[in-house]
Amino acid sequence: MKQATRTLLRQYNLRITQSRSLVLQAMLSTKTPLTHKEIHRKILKTDGSISLVTVYRILEAYENIGLVHRHLSTGSFILCSLQGEKGHHVMLSCQDCGTVAECIDKDFCKHEDRIAKSAGFSPKAHLSELIGICSSCS
Amino acid sequence: MKQATRTLLRQYNLRITQSRSLVLQAMLSTKTPLTHKEIHRKILKTDGSISLVTVYRILEAYENIGLVHRHLSTGSFILCSLQGEKGHHVMLSCQDCGTVAECIDKDFCKHEDRIAKSAGFSPKAHLSELIGICSSCS
DNA sequence: AATTTAAATGCAAAATATTTGCATTTAGAA
DNA sequence: TTCTAAATGCAAATATTTTGCATTTAAATT
Numbered sequence: 001m002k003q004a005t006r007t008l009l010r011q012y013n014l015r016i017t018q019s020r021s022l023v024l025q026a027m028l029s030t031k032t033p034l035t036h037k038e039i040h041r042k043i044l045k046t047d048g049s050i051s052l053v054t055v056y057r058i059l060e061a062y063e064n065i066g067l068v069h070r071h072l073s074t075g076s077f078i079l080c081s082l083q084g085e086k087g088h089h090v091m092l093s094c095q096d097c098g099t100v101a102e103c104i105d106k107d108f109c110k111h112e113d114r115i116a117k118s119a120g121f122s123p124k125a126h127l128s129e130l131i132g133i134c135s136s137c138s
Numbered sequence: 139m140k141q142a143t144r145t146l147l148r149q150y151n152l153r154i155t156q157s158r159s160l161v162l163q164a165m166l167s168t169k170t171p172l173t174h175k176e177i178h179r180k181i182l183k184t185d186g187s188i189s190l191v192t193v194y195r196i197l198e199a200y201e202n203i204g205l206v207h208r209h210l211s212t213g214s215f216i217l218c219s220l221q222g223e224k225g226h227h228v229m230l231s232c233q234d235c236g237t238v239a240e241c242i243d244k245d246f247c248k249h250e251d252r253i254a255k256s257a258g259f260s261p262k263a264h265l266s267e268l269i270g271i272c273s274s275c276s
Numbered sequence: 277a278a279t280t281t282a283a284a285t286g287c288a289a290a291a292t293a294t295t296t297g298c299a300t301t302t303a304g305a306a
Numbered sequence: 307t308t309c310t311a312a313a314t315g316c317a318a319a320t321a322t323t324t325t326g327c328a329t330t331t332a333a334a335t336t
Contacts, residue, residue: 015302015303015304015312015313016303016304017302017303017312017313017314018302018314019313019314020313036293036294037292037293050314050315051314051315051316052293052294053294053295053296053314053315053316054313054314054315056293056294056295057313057314058313072210072265073265075213090250090253092254092257092259092261094259095262101257101259103253103257105253105256107249108249108250108253111245111246111249112228112246112266112268115228115241115243115245115246116230116268116270118243119230119239119241119273120272120273120276121230121232121239121268121270121271121272121273122270122271122276123230123268123269123270124233124269124270124271125268125269125270126266126267126268126269127210127211127265127266127267127269128250128264128265128266128267129264129265129266130250130254130259130261130263130264131261131262131263131264131265132254132259132260132261132262132263133259133260133262134258134259135257135258135259138258138260153283153284153331153332153333154332154333155283155284155285155331155332156285156331157284157285158284174322174323175321175322188285188286189285189286189287190322190323191285191286191287191323191324191325192284192285192286194322194323194324195284195285196284
């Protein structure tokens with residue numbers, strides 16, 4: 001079992017199991033969003049053993065605690081690259097290589113809030129994704 | 139068949155059919171996101187007749203032309219309230235009443251672009267949703 | 277107004293995706 | 307080492323989405 005995955009699991013107060021480690025490994029080894037089935041297949045290919053049902057259950061847990069996020073445009077999963085960092089996470093999806101990165105901007109919420117206020121809306125949470133071309137592809 | 143729906147369909151150069159009108163009526167009569175099945179049930183309840191398969195096909199078409207949008211946090215459908223208006227549509231989802239409105243802000247893209255640029259990213263399209271309390275609920 | 281034709285629809289069935297119940301295994305505390 | 311709640315796997319149940327094909331229909335044409 002990879003050490004990096006144990007560390008992550010411990011950080012999030014999750015029981016350290018083979019299956020959970022395998023799911024993390026599968027997601028750490030790519031920057032593109034993955035479906036349940038893709039993660040399952042990836043694990044089997046690398047000689048791991050896991051049931052698809054377990055992948056469902058693990059991803060649900062990871063999503064609830066914010067360890068993974070759903071990619072807005074596809075609904076697939078990405079490992080959040082900014083664990084624990086406060087602030088509004090913005091996804092940057094590259095149309096060319098498929099990579100999804102996340103970034104945080106301090107001022108962003110302020111602008112969102114201003115826009116919201118002008119519509120009489122009080123925002124508590126935010127979802128955003130920018131779709132375009134990443135630095136390595138341009 | 140309601141006149142408002144005929145007008146919308148004509149605007150979008152879609153054949154004017156009973157089914158398409160019924161889907162629009164179902165969506166016009168609520169401000170909360172609806173699933174395929176919810177739209178189907180709603181139509182049957184109001185004495186309309188349509189098959190669930192047709193609801194799938196119509197929503198796919200409506201989504202492709204931007205007449206409806208997918209609500210980011212749930213994946214359900216909302217009728218875009220800003221048809222044809224250019225610019226970045228931001229969804230405002232009320233946690234209290236469930237209403238989803240859309241608004242446009244001219245400056246928003248500029249801020250997003252600035253944030254993106256600082257990460258070396260060139261944005262082409264945007265998705266955003268603010269989750270909070272709407273004006274009528276607060 | 278009748279004719280024609282491509283597009284739209286419905287139905288049944290297939291294919292996929294997701295959830296559930298229950299027996300077994302396992303991580304980690306005692 | 308022992309114990310227990312949590313995690314897992316399997317099989318089956320549900321739910322969702324797609325597909326093939328026959329029929330119907332909107333609307334263009336005559």
